[in-house]
Amino acid sequence: MEPHVTEAEARADVAAMAPIMAIEGREMSDGDKELLVDLIRGTKTFEEITKILAREAGHEID
Structure with missing residues (x-):
């Protein structure tokens, strides 16, 4: 996937939320911030992020 915004722009968006x-x-x-940066940039999809978070919570996902 090609990023929609720069990493710096995405990080600024995340920092503005603090x-x-x-x-x-x-x-x-920090891990969630990194996932949000990826989501804002468009380098990860909602589905990918959902699977990552579910696994971190101990749920088995395909």
């Missing part, structure tokens, strides 16, 4: 999440009392792990 203050909002902090207000809500939430944090995002």
Whole structure:
């Protein structure tokens, strides 16, 4: 897949979310930030991200 935005743009988008999440009392792990960067860039699909997160949670996915 060809990226839709640059990595720097995607990282800036993720960084912009940090203050909002902090207000809500939430944090995002570094691993989740990396997955979000991939999703924003279009280098991973929702389906791929879903499978990764499910496996990390201990669920068996095809």
